[in-house]
Amino acid sequence: MSALANSLAEQFRKHSNELPGADNPRIVAMRERAFSHFEATPMPTAKHENWKYTDIRPLYDTTYIALNKAPGSDSDDLHLSDLPLPSFTPHVAVFLDDEFCRRLSNVSALPEGVELTTIRSLLQRKSPTIIDHMEGFETAFPSLNSALLRDGIYVDIEPGTIMAEPIHVIFLSRQEKAPRLNSARLIINGQNNSRCVIVESHYNVSGAQSMTNALTQIYAREGASVLHHRIQIGEPAAHHIGNVFATIEKDAELETYSFAFGGGITRIDVNADLIGSGANVVLNGLFMVNDRQHIDHHTRVRHRVPHTNSAENYKGIADGDGRGVFNGKIIVEKDAQKVEALQSSRNLLLADTAEIDTKPELEIYADDVSCAHGATVGQLDEDAFFYLRSRGIDEQTARSILTFAFAAEIPGNIDIVDLREWLETLIIDRTNSTGFNTAKQDE
């Protein structure tokens, strides 16, 4: 067994009775099963097709403190305005090292029909709703999240409720000492004919080694519309595992964005299940890697029934020794006729030492299907580069302008102006930063 699994098993044996819901046999049994599933699932290696390009051994070789943690790291000197996080809505829920931080949150002015509940309180109340969300995962990390879960947010949008203002859920890691494993959990339940906009930010403030294991579950019930944005920014020693599971019912739609700006090993899986006729999903993504960062996006769209649509638009930029991976799988099941599925993965390599691997995977079992995909990995356009320089723009600025132009398409469609501008500024800063765009490109 790996150092990670050994250490977690020991912690789980000793301290799982301190977790919320430990007085409830159903919850205890659920955690036991979830942990066993994690233990029984072998560590992914390069031999696993799903992990071909991502070496996850550094995570498994480390012992993280996951339970019995030191008291929460909240201190009055921490203010959200001091952190490089976007500010665009009054409704903010903040977690500090997987504990809900009431001081930094503002969830008091939510409109009628919108309920935010901490998962801790749901577990303590032994809510059957929450227990149903905890199991049935194929892979190891979502199960681990359930087994170790201390808290999270459950967003419930009642039928017919239109929530115009976004809700921002922020997961901050700021531990300073021993490597810690944080479990972040967000569940969005958009009930029939409701509308909501949710932004999920994962931000690592400390430079210490850490790992975040995040899990997001999204339900777009009949006729519902969910707009979800996920933003990840980390320090180089912050590893990040993210899983998004979305279920889209009849005539419902989900649009989701994944912005990944790096850290240590970052792996984000976005899974969308289209289970009702007229269901529609749009997946957007942008990643930027630099130095020795590694970001791997895996998406899986499953068309289970006829008359369902999906569209996917991912872009990646790698500089320095950075490495990016995109693997997009589309599954159209046997009777899922009249399906339209589009996928595009475009990538920009800024240095010889950087690498991007992109792979579409189509599994189509129906015959009346319109499916298109395209994947490109290219360099900055030499003609455009010369054009800008010939106008008097220096090499570095020209490179930065073109890199930004490539990336900006993805945030370009975001309606929340403050969020879009914040993302654009972040992208510009990254294109100007050391390492990005410094590589010579004379070949």
Next chain:
Amino acid sequence: MLEINDLQVSIADKRILKGLNLTVKAGEVHAIMGPNGSGKSTLSHVVAGRDGYDITAGGITFNGKNLLELAPEERAGEGVFLAFQYPVEIPGVNNVYMLKAALNGLRKYRGQPELDAVDFLKLVKAKTKSVGIDDGLLNRPINTGFSGGEKKRNEVFQMSVLEPRLAILDETDSGLDIDALKAVGDGVNQLRNSDRSFIIVTHYQRLLDYIVPDFVHVLAGGRIVRSGDNSLALELEKRGYDWLKDEATTI
């Protein structure tokens, strides 16, 4: 102002320019004419500093500076401007944003203070009027979805904002209808003054009806084989280039 001396240029071991000499003084307009494949575009690109050309002999000085040692943006800083034969479409980069970065890049190179947004927009407004470009184009991504004529007008517009000392127009007339040709010609004529020089690279004489050159040179086989005044352009229009190609090989 510009001195090109015995310039020899190859691309991937193929000799394109075989000893080209050209002197352009301040305020002069020179037309370089020649058949396809004679090296006209190579000359434009080499002066502007594009990568991918081997300069095997000769040199280019611009106001006494060795141009070949300078990066493209430094050449622009010295006052060189190339109007592209095929202006590049750059989706995602706003035209005006690019121009502001360019103008401030030039000013920085010259040790001048950068223009702020207000002064810059004032300048752009004035130039928009004088060149007669549709200001709807200004806030669009660079050349993206522009018609051929719009692209060339945009080149002239950029030239008017950046105010070069030497402007090279590389086949600016290609793909233009008469109206666009006239508009481009008017734009260039407005920019003519006693300090600013032009090199008009063209296959056809027709642009020279609008921009009347002081000198006409015929480039063939990698050398200038004949120089004269505007009447040479008219002669070429009548006789074509074939009668000069022979001279190119015998020289």
